[in-house]
Amino acid sequence: MEHKGKITDLQSHTGVEVMRCYQCGKCTAGCVLATDMNFPPSYVMRLLQTGTKENYIKILGSNSIWLCLNCENCLGRCPMEIDIPKMMDYLRTQAIKENILHPDSKPIISFHRSFLDSIKYTGRLYELGLIAEFKARTFRVTQDLTIAPAMFLKGKLHLLPEKIKDRMTMKRIFAKTIENVKTENK
Amino acid sequence: MKIGFYPGCSLTGSSREYNESVVAIAKVLDIELTEINDWNCCGATAAHSMNEELSMSLPARIMAMAEKQGLTEVVVPCAACYNRLKVTQHDLKDETKRKRVSEILQLPYDGSIEIINVLQMLEKYGAENIKAKVTQPFAHKVACYYGCLLVRPHSILQFDRVEDPQSMDELIKVVGGTTIDWAFKTECCGGGFSVSRTDLVAKLSGNILEDAADRGAEALIVACPMCQSNLDMRRGAINKVIERPSDIPVIYITQAIGLALGIDAKELGLKRHFVTVEL
Numbered sequence: 001m002e003h004k005g006k007i008t009d010l011q012s013h014t015g016v017e018v019m020r021c022y023q024c025g026k027c028t029a030g031c032v033l034a035t036d037m038n039f040p041p042s043y044v045m046r047l048l049q050t051g052t053k054e055n056y057i058k059i060l061g062s063n064s065i066w067l068c069l070n071c072e073n074c075l076g077r078c079p080m081e082i083d084i085p086k087m088m089d090y091l092r093t094q095a096i097k098e099n100i101l102h103p104d105s106k107p108i109i110s111f112h113r114s115f116l117d118s119i120k121y122t123g124r125l126y127e128l129g130l131i132a133e134f135k136a137r138t139f140r141v142t143q144d145l146t147i148a149p150a151m152f153l154k155g156k157l158h159l160l161p162e163k164i165k166d167r168m169t170m171k172r173i174f175a176k177t178i179e180n181v182k183t184e185n186k
Numbered sequence: 187m188k189i190g191f192y193p194g195c196s197l198t199g200s201s202r203e204y205n206e207s208v209v210a211i212a213k214v215l216d217i218e219l220t221e222i223n224d225w226n227c228c229g230a231t232a233a234h235s236m237n238e239e240l241s242m243s244l245p246a247r248i249m250a251m252a253e254k255q256g257l258t259e260v261v262v263p264c265a266a267c268y269n270r271l272k273v274t275q276h277d278l279k280d281e282t283k284r285k286r287v288s289e290i291l292q293l294p295y296d297g298s299i300e301i302i303n304v305l306q307m308l309e310k311y312g313a314e315n316i317k318a319k320v321t322q323p324f325a326h327k328v329a330c331y332y333g334c335l336l337v338r339p340h341s342i343l344q345f346d347r348v349e350d351p352q353s354m355d356e357l358i359k360v361v362g363g364t365t366i367d368w369a370f371k372t373e374c375c376g377g378g379f380s381v382s383r384t385d386l387v388a389k390l391s392g393n394i395l396e397d398a399a400d401r402g403a404e405a406l407i408v409a410c411p412m413c414q415s416n417l418d419m420r421r422g423a424i425n426k427v428i429e430r431p432s433d434i435p436v437i438y439i440t441q442a443i444g445l446a447l448g449i450d451a452k453e454l455g456l457k458r459h460f461v462t463v464e465l
Contacts, residue, residue: 071374072338125195
């Protein structure tokens with residue numbers, strides 16, 4: 001089934017014209033996690049080029065979009081300068097919006113949400129709070145039990161969060177962006 | 187020489203030795219660092235993975251605060267923050283995006299500040315000065331590891347060579363060290379997956395350490411807190427997946443230079459690493 005509207009949306013949000021990819025495979029050759037992905041980056045490009053709904057959903061539900069580290073090696077080497085990392089950011093937000101999520105996305109989304117929660121209230125990252133919230137979200141209670149005390153002993157962990165003064169602006173930034181239903185996942 | 191300073195969250199917590207060494211060598215090199223007032227987190231990978239407007243607004247507030255303070259140039263030692271600030275500055279050249287972000291921030295932002303990384307600061311204000319002030323040459327053979335965020339995307343950052351950067355290597359040579367040619371200079375260490383996918387970080391960071399060890403490096407030199415913490419704090423997980431467990435230390439370029447300038451190891455935060463540093 002044709003699904004061109006989604007490809008047009010992708011292009012208008014990211015500037016990526018999927019048809020410009022001529023499948024040279026340099027992105028996949030340079031991708032450090034290509035072998036861990038359901039589809040390596042050049043394959044994601046090819047699936048998008050078909051323009052079918054089936055393939056678009058296949059991509060949203062794959063682990064490829066979540067395992068992309070945005071290291072930008074693909075973009076650095078692409079002869080057509082196709083911004084795959086930017087496209088991956090967009091596809092991730094679409095996958096959340098459509099609620100088509102590969103199981104590999106769960107710890108990664110949990111980490112991002114814990115990170116953002118931490119800075120929303122204080123303005124700065126509170127690493128201990130981030131780890132605690134991540135554990136609560138993922139039930140990985142025993143993870144890093146030895147590293148955290150060692151970090152503390154080496155002076156690398158604050159027990160209390162650092163708070164900025166202008167927390168009103170932080171609150172407004174979150175309210176008008178990620179918490180704003182109209183622009184959410186844009 | 188006066189210059190603005192954005193430490194970022196890592197430098198106040200898990201990577202405070204980076205902050206300590208930046209401050210210590212700046213003092214010796216007569217570079218006066220002025221911290222941005224009431225700075226906030228740049229949002230890092232989490233923000234741009236989850237929401238584009240959030241990912242631009244957080245760095246924009248930092249730069250708006252710096253502008254308000256009258257700063258014209260700001261050094262950003264964390265490669266991730268440096269990348270986010272530079273990319274935001276580039277994205278906000280688009281008028282529609284700038285208008286939207288100004289609406290969110292309710293702060294004036296004109297995007298005029300020069301954002302530089304620590305290597306650029308040292309090249310610009312330090313190179314000659316450093317050479318003259320070396321008291322204990324850093325006579326070691328090391329691998330300079332740049333990672334992703336200092337050099338990519340090149341079209342925006344316009345810093346060094348994208349595949350085989352040289353600026354850190356040059357600084358090491360200035361303080362009396364030698365650098366190896368190797369294959370993993372700009373390969374990703376696993377970045378933000380340190381907590382969520384430690385297994386992948388162990389694999390990727392393991393490849394980097396193995397190549398450096400094979401080519402005889404005594405240490406890895408870095409300029410990014412995420413690279414440092416993955417290669418150092420995650421050494422236990424890394425050593426479980428690589429063939430020959432490694433005890434190569436991973437230190438910041440500012441610590442290597444600090445040692446050459448005769449600054450005490452403790453003041454440079456060299457006791458805070460997980461892998462013991464004996465250089």
